[in-house]
Amino acid sequence: MTPRTTELKKHYDVVIIGAGGHGCATAYYLAKYHGVRNIAVLDKSYLGAGNTGRNTAVIRSNYLTEEGVRFYRESVRLFQDLSNEFGMNIMYENRGQLTLAHSDAAVRSFRWRAEVNQHLGVRSELVDVTTIRELVPHLRVEEDCRYPILAGLWHADGATARHDTVAWGYAKGACDRGVEIHQLTEVQGIEIANGGVSAVRTNRGRIHCGAIVQAVAGASSVVANMAGISLPIQSYPLQAMVTQPYKPLLDPHVSSPHLHVYVHQTSRGEFVIGGGSDPYPRYQTQATLEQKEALAAAALELFPFLAQAKVMRQWAGTTDMTPDYSPVMGLSPVKNYYLDAGWGTWGFKATPISGKMMAELVATQRVPDLIAPFDLARFQRFTQVNEAGATAASH
Amino acid sequence: MKILNCPLNGPRNISEFTYGGEYHAMPDAAKSSRSDWAEYIFFHRNPAGPVIEWWCHTASAYWFLAERDTRNNEILRTMPVAEYLSEQQA
Numbered sequence: 001m002t003p004r005t006t007e008l009k010k011h012y013d014v015v016i017i018g019a020g021g022h023g024c025a026t027a028y029y030l031a032k033y034h035g036v037r038n039i040a041v042l043d044k045s046y047l048g049a050g051n052t053g054r055n056t057a058v059i060r061s062n063y064l065t066e067e068g069v070r071f072y073r074e075s076v077r078l079f080q081d082l083s084n085e086f087g088m089n090i091m092y093e094n095r096g097q098l099t100l101a102h103s104d105a106a107v108r109s110f111r112w113r114a115e116v117n118q119h120l121g122v123r124s125e126l127v128d129v130t131t132i133r134e135l136v137p138h139l140r141v142e143e144d145c146r147y148p149i150l151a152g153l154w155h156a157d158g159a160t161a162r163h164d165t166v167a168w169g170y171a172k173g174a175c176d177r178g179v180e181i182h183q184l185t186e187v188q189g190i191e192i193a194n195g196g197v198s199a200v201r202t203n204r205g206r207i208h209c210g211a212i213v214q215a216v217a218g219a220s221s222v223v224a225n226m227a228g229i230s231l232p233i234q235s236y237p238l239q240a241m242v243t244q245p246y247k248p249l250l251d252p253h254v255s256s257p258h259l260h261v262y263v264h265q266t267s268r269g270e271f272v273i274g275g276g277s278d279p280y281p282r283y284q285t286q287a288t289l290e291q292k293e294a295l296a297a298a299a300l301e302l303f304p305f306l307a308q309a310k311v312m313r314q315w316a317g318t319t320d321m322t323p324d325y326s327p328v329m330g331l332s333p334v335k336n337y338y339l340d341a342g343w344g345t346w347g348f349k350a351t352p353i354s355g356k357m358m359a360e361l362v363a364t365q366r367v368p369d370l371i372a373p374f375d376l377a378r379f380q381r382f383t384q385v386n387e388a389g390a391t392a393a394s395h
Numbered sequence: 396m397k398i399l400n401c402p403l404n405g406p407r408n409i410s411e412f413t414y415g416g417e418y419h420a421m422p423d424a425a426k427s428s429r430s431d432w433a434e435y436i437f438f439h440r441n442p443a444g445p446v447i448e449w450w451c452h453t454a455s456a457y458w459f460l461a462e463r464d465t466r467n468n469e470i471l472r473t474m475p476v477a478e479y480l481s482e483q484q485a
């Protein structure tokens with residue numbers, strides 16, 4: 001999917017900064033449901049060049065807070081119908097997700113999560129080691145290892161999809177409805193008049209606009225700063241790697257927050273291995289040897305047979321981490337400037353619902369209930385939505 | 396291996412250190428509002444460029460400050476906290 005290159009117009013009703021999944025989805029739903037079509041989506045690089053093209057495509061809704069579970073549950077629902085909606089196969093595969101507990105504290109938190117999840121209609125249950133053996137026969141569950149597995153949180157709704165296609169599907173659907181996507185168009189400045197945004201400055205000239213949505217993931221603080229907005233975010237690299245393809249033998253997604261690793265096998269046969277963030281912030285997407293070693297060591301604890309596997313690629317994306325591991329989305333201190341940020345290591349699964357909610361917000365100027373808890377002002381109110389336990393190293 | 400020059404222990408592998416967040420000047424507790432504290436605790440400049448930050452040499456529990464460029468991960472300088480504070484006052 002290559003968006004057509006056209007001249008920039010002088011004015012757009014809405015400028016969306018960032019042509020990742022979130023930016024394209026916002027444009028798509030604005031055009032589809034709200035009749036807003038004079039939209040430009042600007043990207044300094046190419047469509048899906050950011051974390052949309054770098055993530056490990058874990059889709060799930062077994063979070064811990066009610067606010068979180070409600071929100072991600074809606075996203076999973078939208079994902080299930082996305083191939084039909086796009087007329088494009090996003091390769092959505094509902095394989096389930098198994099999260100492992102290696103400590104009593106983790107078992108306790110899994111019980112808690114399962115209760116919250118079930119209460120809200122999400123398939124999520126605590127399972128014992130016998131069930132774990134049945135779900136993942138190749139997982140090492142021996143007791144004579146460093147961190148024996150005590151129990152698991154089984155999330156039957158867990159899934160994966162082809163990440164690029166999600167951006168392409170939204171981009172195509174948006175362009176079909178009159179939206180323009182401009183690649184290699186970097187926003188370098190934001191002009192504010194009478195408390196609201198009036199224009200953006202880009203490497204291709206100045207554009208007047210009625211509203212701006214920023215959906216730039218790893219560049220959230222840098223872009224918000226152009227509008228004079230400070231965010232509760234620090235940008236850390238997150239790395240992942242993938243092996244050569246092998247015959248299919250791992251069905252669900254398996255995650256161990258304790259070992260800082262998660263593994264799944266794609267339908268092409270590659271093992272995707274991801275884990276924790278880098279130890280300190282950087283605006284760099286180099287992969288490091290240290291992280292490769294850490295990921296490999298942890299993956300081998302779970303799946304010793306991977307010792308034979310050859311790593312094909314290793315990469316990183318810059319992730320905008322918030323203190324409570326929930327996003328920052330909604331209104332900002334600047335009128336007509338809307339934030340879709342703080343997606344850290346968990347925002348791919350939120351692509352459809354974020355786009356839908358941001359579109360509703362921009363079109364109606366009312367904050368939808370589903371995203372009200374994630375507003376920037378929660379930090380001033382001290383009402384954070386703490387997903388730390390349900391997010392770190394599970395994505 | 397990346398080297399961080401600890402003001403107390405000299406040049407060491409960066410894996411021996413713990414990152415402690417961006418340096419922010421602490422607000423005056425007697426004069427500041429709730430919102431000042433929220434700002435101090437949660438918000439960051441998070442620049443793509445040089446930033447002053449807290450680091451701790453884990454084994455010796457020694458805290459100090461480093462200035463680092465987040466675009467290329469170059470460590471521009473490291474210093475004891477007192478040195479930085481007196482510089483700020485001067």
Ligand SMILES: Cc1cc2nc3c(=O)[nH]c(=O)nc-3n(C[C@H](O)[C@H](O)[C@H](O)COP(=O)(O)OP(=O)(O)OC[C@H]3O[C@@H](n4cnc5c(N)ncnc54)[C@H](O)[C@@H]3O)c2cc1C
Nearest residue numbers: 018020022044050051052055056058187217317347348349
């Ligand atoms: C290794 C890794 C694994 C991950 N795994 C998962 C996972 O399994 N599940 C999950 O849910 N999430 C995961 N994530 C997180 C997820 O990838 C992101 O939260 C999500 O993709 C963010 O999408 P986005 O559309 O907001 O941003 P992006 O896709 O990053 O798009 C932002 C765009 O903004 C552009 N941009 C930046 N600055 C400017 C500017 N000044 N002007 C114009 N354009 C600009 C960029 O070029 C980029 O294309 C992972 C992330 C990484 C790095």
